[in-house]
Amino acid sequence: MRTLDLDQLRAFVMAADLRSFTAAGTCLGATQSAISLRIARLEERTGRRLMARTPRSVGLTPDGTRLLGHARAILAAHDRAIAEMTGGAARSTIRLAVSDHAAGSHLATALASLRLALPLLAPDVVVGLSTTMRDAYDRGEADAAVVRQESGRRDGTVLFADPLAWAAAPNLDWDGGEPVPLVALHGACGVKTASTRALDGAGLPWRYAFLGGSVSALQAAVRAGLGVGVFGRRHLPEGCMPLDTGLPSLSTGNVVLHCRLDGEMRRVLAAAFRGAGGASRRSDDGP
Known part of the structure; x- marks a missing residue:
């Protein structure tokens, strides 16, 4: 009996959402080649070609589209089970201040990446003008801020131009x-x-x-x-x-990240919003 590997499914969903193996790997703490290998092994398990890969694009095949909904459901059920069995002890909240001009309609992609990378994370998100969001961060009302930076202030982590x-x-x-x-x-x-x-x-x-x-x-x-x-x-x-x-x-x-959190959370936040920005502009991963 064939079984589906959760790490392979998570790589598949992330790559499908971001349309990039590189961005998916950044969000999941893996290399582009590792993501490619996981998806290749998932294709072997299913006996179907799931992703169409060229030097300039990454997309779903018809079989990949059919699997995507099932993959999301499997991962969601797994993550709910973990949350229930741990009594929610591992769930954490992060306060995010996000500029509308920095994220806009791509906020959903970034949040989906966060959910896949940190399934027990409960984001508390406010959206507004870059100056307002940056001020909220400076006042300690947000743990992290993703804003657009035109001139003047030059601190923060640049996510992309x-x-x-x-x-x-x-x-x-x-x-x-x-x-x-x-x-x-x-x-x-x-x-x-x-x-x-x-x-x-x-x-x-x-x-x-x-x-x-x-x-x-x-x-x-x-x-x-x-x-x-x-x-x-x-x-x-x-x-x-x-x-x-x-x-x-x-x-x-530049779209920049201001974050007072360290370690894994900072990395995942940067990867999620960088990946959403990159996925909206290009698909650059080949086989």
Whole structure:
């Protein structure tokens, strides 16, 4: 009778979520080759090819897609059993302050990675502006913060570079002779400051066409054709393209981790958010 190995299933789910053997290995404390070997052995056990691997991409085959739901259920049942048998003694809470511009729609991928790497972790997460999240961390209200850093402060662990880009929907009714209709967040925002400074430096007039309270609200406004938004290239709204002509170039900021925790927790946090950022930009693992 064939049995499925939990470590192999965990590697498979992590690689499927992150679309990268390297990122999966970082989250699980293993090398890229070790993750590849675990998945290869899982394929041997199932007698099915589960992942399509090329030098430029990692994806699921139809058999891999069918197995993924079962794999998640098996791991969840295992982790619940461990939690119940230990009486929840091993469960821990971590307070996370996460910038919307740093994580945005990729927060789910990072949290999934955390769950797989530390199944008994109970994250307590708040999301907001980078300055607000960094201030919360400085006041001791968060154990760790993941924020976007444009300029000035240079501490923290750099997770990845995130270049800014102008974005607009194809139905935007605007020509270059009018003030740039800017879509931006309420309040003090490093991305908003970078965009207005770039426009002022280029001598281009601009106006606020929409102010919102979240990156998802800005994405919706840009998709609706209300104006031009500025996002990290990982967060370009669906159906919208970067505007590479007619507007000034923008800076490349860093997404950084501030963390007062040491050891395994710091490593796993960095890997989870770095992996989510990397998975959104590329799939770089071959066989």
